[in-house]
Amino acid sequence: MDKGSNEVLLEIMGLHKEYDGITALENINLSIKKGEVVVALGPSGCGKSTLLRCLNGLESIQGGDIKFRNKSLINKDVNWQEIRQHIGMVFQSYDLFPHMTVMENILLGPIKVQKRNKFEVMEQAKQLLDRVGLLERLNSYPRQLSGGQKQRIAIVRALCMNPDIMLFDEVTASLDPEMVREVLEVILGLAKQGMTMVIVTHEMSFAQAVADKIVFIDKGSICEISEPDVFFTNPETERAKHFLNIFQY
């Protein structure tokens, strides 16, 4: 829908992050345009998940700046509760709230945080559930669902806040292989609809299919930013080549 738009939604400039003196991310520069799907790849522990967490204020940063819609997020006055309503995030461990039904999980944010009308949100929730094929599970509890189903619900929960951008942090990493596809298809569907997304994943063919831009991160800094076709066939850097070779037998 909005593909090709030039509006920069999220801009990361010279971001520096460290844990107790150990550098986790160094001089990260990246801009994410509206409608763009950015996939971050890299070896385990390279800092790609940390980067995602910084974008949602779950980690503090020690240098540089992050701008969301041209407003800096590096400021003591930043109201993260407000920002997080616009930046949806889905985690690896599909953390649905176990004491609530699927519907209650989805409604919590829109009703208690955004103070929206319950009836209207329920309609939206039902549409979204239908889209991920789980409409009939709306009264189930998380424990009654499979991992893939839980993760799809977690995506719906984030979507129902009507975010401007979605962050996916290795959302298929703890799923059984046969459930990976059902989750990835949902994300692919979102991409087709023009949702802006930053995705951290280890699923290479998925990355290739969904990404507008691949960001390859190694040892806490960005090594390469390429179009997916270029990255997977002819990466610029040695480190990226080495990384891609690991996935081939």
Place this chain on the structure above:
Amino acid sequence: MQSLGISVLFKGMNMQRLFDGLLVTAKIAFISIVIGSFLGIVLGVIWTSKSKWIRSVCRIYLEVFRIIPILVWLFIMYFGVTTALNLHVSGEITSIIVFTLWGAAEMGDIVRGALESLPKHQIESGKAIGLSFWGLYRYILIPQAIRRMLPGAINLATRMVKTTSLVVLIGVIDVIKVGQQIIEFSRLEVPTASFWVYGFVFILYFIICYPLSMLAKRLENKWNG
């Protein structure tokens, strides 16, 4: 002759008096449990603070109530604090204060344990949908913590009910004291009075504590089902 023994319970106002005594016991226990649980939840939330200082203060508060016997606390409050401050506080109020403070301390520890046992991801997912600090506790953490702490909390409540038997020693006429008076009074007439009266008191305590256990079981089944 046994029928004669049990008749001691129905003589005069005895039954009425035992129930009045039970009411005193139940009142002290009930008020202390309700206020203590509420304060305990607040304490438990504060206890999960990252500040070492706050954590230490909470721990000292708990240990003070664990190390010093409740009976000593009752004496300190009833004889010590009231005379020092020149207050007149009834034994019943003193008991409620001591039991509430004790209940809050133990409950705080239970709540802290339950909160800390929740996966960190729950906090992050809550934050990710924009919940505030209080929203996080109200909708996500406390409801889940309550499920986890229920066995410990019910156990604490029954312990508190049973420990109210100490209030006799600061002059509160509870169900046990009434029982003693009845036994004293009818000992010559009914030599087996203590068996019947204490047996009845046993049943009365059971009547208070058993529903608590049943309630816990029902809630657990409901939440796990």
